[in-house]
Amino acid sequence: MQGKIPEKNDLALFFEAKSLAVIGSFKEAVFGGYVAVKTLLNSGYAGKIYPVNPSYKEVLGLKVYPYVKDIPGEIDLVLIIINCRAVPKVMEECVEKGIQAVILVSDGFAERDEAGVALQKEILGIARKNKLRIIGPNTAGIANPVNGLIPCPYAMGYERIKTGGIAICAQTGMINPQAFPYADLHYGVSKICDFGNKSDVDECDMLEYLENDPATKVITMYLEGIRDGRRFLEISKRVTSKKPVLILKSGRTKEGARVSASHTGSLAVDDQIFNAACKQGGVIRLEKFSEIFELPKIFSLQPLPKGDQLGIISFTGGVGVLATDEGEKYGLSIAKLSPETIIKLEAIFPGLGKTIVDIGPGMVGVNDYMSVYPEIMKTVLSDDNIDCLLNIAWADPSGSLTEGYIKTYKELQERYQKPIATWVYGPRLPGKDDLALRLEDLGFPVFSDFETSIKAFGMAWQYAVRKKGEE
Amino acid sequence: MMGKFLIFDKLKEEGRSLLTEFESKELLKQAGIPVVVTKLAKNQKEAVLLSQKIGFPVALKIASPDIIHKTDSKGVKLSLNNVAGVRAAYNEIVEAVKKQHPNALIHGVSVQKMVRPGTEVIVGTSRDPQFGPFIMFGLGGIFVELLKDVSFRIIPIVQKDAEEMIKEIKGYPLLQGYRGKEPSNIPALVKMILKISNLIEENPQIQELELNPVFVYRDRALAVDARVVLE
Numbered sequence: 001m002q003g004k005i006p007e008k009n010d011l012a013l014f015f016e017a018k019s020l021a022v023i024g025s026f027k028e029a030v031f032g033g034y035v036a037v038k039t040l041l042n043s044g045y046a047g048k049i050y051p052v053n054p055s056y057k058e059v060l061g062l063k064v065y066p067y068v069k070d071i072p073g074e075i076d077l078v079l080i081i082i083n084c085r086a087v088p089k090v091m092e093e094c095v096e097k098g099i100q101a102v103i104l105v106s107d108g109f110a111e112r113d114e115a116g117v118a119l120q121k122e123i124l125g126i127a128r129k130n131k132l133r134i135i136g137p138n139t140a141g142i143a144n145p146v147n148g149l150i151p152c153p154y155a156m157g158y159e160r161i162k163t164g165g166i167a168i169c170a171q172t173g174m175i176n177p178q179a180f181p182y183a184d185l186h187y188g189v190s191k192i193c194d195f196g197n198k199s200d201v202d203e204c205d206m207l208e209y210l211e212n213d214p215a216t217k218v219i220t221m222y223l224e225g226i227r228d229g230r231r232f233l234e235i236s237k238r239v240t241s242k243k244p245v246l247i248l249k250s251g252r253t254k255e256g257a258r259v260s261a262s263h264t265g266s267l268a269v270d271d272q273i274f275n276a277a278c279k280q281g282g283v284i285r286l287e288k289f290s291e292i293f294e295l296p297k298i299f300s301l302q303p304l305p306k307g308d309q310l311g312i313i314s315f316t317g318g319v320g321v322l323a324t325d326e327g328e329k330y331g332l333s334i335a336k337l338s339p340e341t342i343i344k345l346e347a348i349f350p351g352l353g354k355t356i357v358d359i360g361p362g363m364v365g366v367n368d369y370m371s372v373y374p375e376i377m378k379t380v381l382s383d384d385n386i387d388c389l390l391n392i393a394w395a396d397p398s399g400s401l402t403e404g405y406i407k408t409y410k411e412l413q414e415r416y417q418k419p420i421a422t423w424v425y426g427p428r429l430p431g432k433d434d435l436a437l438r439l440e441d442l443g444f445p446v447f448s449d450f451e452t453s454i455k456a457f458g459m460a461w462q463y464a465v466r467k468k469g470e471e
Numbered sequence: 472m473m474g475k476f477l478i479f480d481k482l483k484e485e486g487r488s489l490l491t492e493f494e495s496k497e498l499l500k501q502a503g504i505p506v507v508v509t510k511l512a513k514n515q516k517e518a519v520l521l522s523q524k525i526g527f528p529v530a531l532k533i534a535s536p537d538i539i540h541k542t543d544s545k546g547v548k549l550s551l552n553n554v555a556g557v558r559a560a561y562n563e564i565v566e567a568v569k570k571q572h573p574n575a576l577i578h579g580v581s582v583q584k585m586v587r588p589g590t591e592v593i594v595g596t597s598r599d600p601q602f603g604p605f606i607m608f609g610l611g612g613i614f615v616e617l618l619k620d621v622s623f624r625i626i627p628i629v630q631k632d633a634e635e636m637i638k639e640i641k642g643y644p645l646l647q648g649y650r651g652k653e654p655s656n657i658p659a660l661v662k663m664i665l666k667i668s669n670l671i672e673e674n675p676q677i678q679e680l681e682l683n684p685v686f687v688y689r690d691r692a693l694a695v696d697a698r699v700v701l702e
Binding site: 225226228229230232233272273274275276277279280469 | 599601602603605622623624625628631632635
C-alpha cells in the first residue's frame with residue numbers, strides 16, 4: 001500500500017493554476033518543454049510561467065531558473081518532462097518547494113517494464129507522503145481553454161481552443177490538442193485531461209472536480225479500467241444527477257482486457273459488472289472512440305428532450321425506414337404529426353404532411369425554395385407530438401442554400417426548447433463542412449451521419465429518463 | 472435487521488467455508504427467503520419419520536460439507552413415494568457416498584418436500600475485485616448455462632434495480648406466461664432478490680451464494696437448492 005490519498009480532493013490547483021513551472025528541455029523541437037512554454041504563451045495563459053533547467057538562461061523571452069527552489073514566490077502547478085530516472089529527485093525538490101500538483105509527462109513507468117512499475121511506486125510514495133497530486137505519468141497533460149492553460153508538450157499547430165461545455169478525459173493522449181482538430185471544428189471544450197498511467201489522479205477525482213465545475217455541462221471519458229469500483233459507483237450516482245456522464249471503456253472482451261493490461265498497466269474489470277455499475281450510476285456507455293467527441297454535443301448545445309417522439313425533416317423519404325430502425329434501438333419512436341401540422345404542411349405544398357416530412361419532391365416545384373423552408377421547420381417544431389427533431393440538410397454544390405439555412409436556424413434559436421440535431425449531406429466537402437461549422441457556431445450540433453444523430457437523441461432521452469426518475 | 476448467524480461461528484470452528492445445502496437453506500430461511508421444506512435426518516429412522524411428517528413425495532440428498540456435487544456423487548434420490556422407498560434410498564445414498572468419498576464427513580441426509588416444477592430461475596451473488604459484491608439473475612437451466620441470459624447489479628440494490636434486472640433478460644416473456652405457461656410472480660421474485668442483496672450487504676463474510684433453481688409460480692417464488700460459501 002502506498003498511503004492514503006490526500007483528503008483535499010481539489011484539482012483546481014491543476015486547472016486553475018495561477019503559476020506554472022515547466023521542467024524540461026528548452027531546445028526547439030516538436031515535443032518538450034520548449035513547446036509547452038510556447039503553447040502557453042500562444043494560448044493566452046495569463047498566469048506566471050517559470051521554465052526550469054540548469055542548462056538554459058532564457059527561453060522565448062522568459063528567464064529560465066536552474067531549479068524549482070530558485071523560483072521566487074509560490075508555484076501552483078509543475079509540468080515535468082524529463083528522463084524518468086531523474087523524476088524522483090525532481091519530485092523531492094518540488095516537495096521542498098511546497099508544490100502540490102504535478103503533471104508528469106515523462107514516460108518509462110508502469111507502461112514500460114518491471115523497473116518502470118517500481119519507479120512509479122516510488123514517485124507515488126513521494127506524492128502520498130507529501131500531499132502532492134500527480135496527473136500521469138506518461139501523459140500529454142491537461143487543457144483549460146477558459147484561462148488559456150494549455151501546457152501541451154506536443155506541437156499542436158493551432159493556438160486556442162474554443163470554450164464550451166464538454167469535458168473530455170481519457171487514458172490516452174488521443175484526446176489532447178495535438179491529436180484532435182479542436183480549433184478547426186470550432187469544438188467547445190471546458191476541460192481536457194489525459195490520465196496517462198493514472199498513478200494518482202483518476203476518473204473518480206475528475207468526476208468530483210467536474211461535478212462542481214461551472215463551465216462543464218457534460219463529461220465524456222475513455223477508460224481502460226476503473227481504479228475503485230465502489231467509489232466510482234457512489235460518485236457517478238451523484239454526478240449524473242447533475243450532469244450527464246458518457247464513458248467508453250475498453251476491455252469489453254477478454255482479448256481487449258489483455259491488451260489494456262499491457263498498454264498502460266491498468267486493471268481491466270469484467271465488462272458485465274462495469275455495465276451494471278453504469279446502469280446503477282446513471283452513466284451512459286459509449287461504443288466507439290469517435291463517440292466520445294460526437295455524442296456529448298447534444299448535451300452541451302441542446303436542451304434535453306421531454307419525450308421519446310422523434311420528428312424528421314428530410315430531402316428523401318428513404319431515410320425514414322432506416323431512421324425508424326435506428327430510433328427503436330434507443331427507445332425512440334418516429335412521431336406522428338398532429339392533424340393541424342398536416343394541414344399547414346399540405347398548404348405549403350401537397351404531399352408534405354407525411355410522418356417523415358420529405359421536402360425533396362416539392363422542391364422541384366417551388367421557385368425560391370428557401371422562402372418556404374423556415375415555415376416548414378417552424379411548423380414541425382411547433383407540433384406538440386414532436387419531442388426532438390432531426391433535420392437532414394442538403395448542402396447544394398454551389399452553396400447557394402447555405403445562407404438560407406443559417407437564416408432559418410437563427411430564427412429557431414431558443415424558441416422551441418426542443419433538441420435539434422442536423423445531418424448535413426451533399427456532393428462537395430467544402431460546402432458541406434462550411435454549413436456544418438456555421439450551424440454548430442449557432443449552437444446546433446451537426447453529426448457525421450444520421451444514425452449518430454439519432455443515437456445522440458437516444459442518449460439524451462436515456463439521460464432525461466434518468467433525471468426524471470430522480471424527481 | 473438480521474442478527475448474526477450462528478452457522479458462521481460453527482464453520483469457523485470446523486475450519487470450512489462451504490455450507491451444506493441444509494445449512495445454506497437454514498441460513499436463507501432465517502434471512503426470510505422462502506425455501507423448500509428441508510430437514511436433516513441423522514439416520515435412517517429419522518429419515519422415515521421426517522418423510523412422514525413432511526408428506527410424500529420427498530427427495531433425499533446427502534448432507535456433507537465435503538461433497539460439493541451431490542448428484543455426481545450419487546447422493547440424490549428424487550420422488551420417493553413411501554416409507555420403503557425412503558429406507559432404501561437412505562442406505563443407497565450413504566453407501567454410495569462412503570464408497571466414493573471414504574473420508575467425507577457425513578452429517579446425514581436431508582429430507583425435502585418434492586414440489587411441483589415452476590419456472591426455473593437462478594439468483595446468485597459473488598464478489599468482483601473492483602466493484603465488490605454483486606448479484607446476478609437469470610432463467611435457470613440451459614438459459615443460464617448455454618445462452619448466458621443473465622443480468623447483474625452491484626450490491627446494494629434498490630427495488631428499481633431488482634425490477635430492471637428481471638426485465639432486462641431476453642427470456643423475460645417466459646416469466647410473463649408465454650404461450651399459456653403459468654405466469655411467474657414477479658413481485659415475489661423482486662422481493663427475493665432484494666432480500667438476497669440485504670443478506671450479502673449485512674454479512675460481508677459471505678463470499679458466494681447461489682439459489683439454483685428457484686421455482687417461480689403464479690403466487691410465489693421458492694428456492695429449491697442453495698449453496699453458500701464463506702470467505
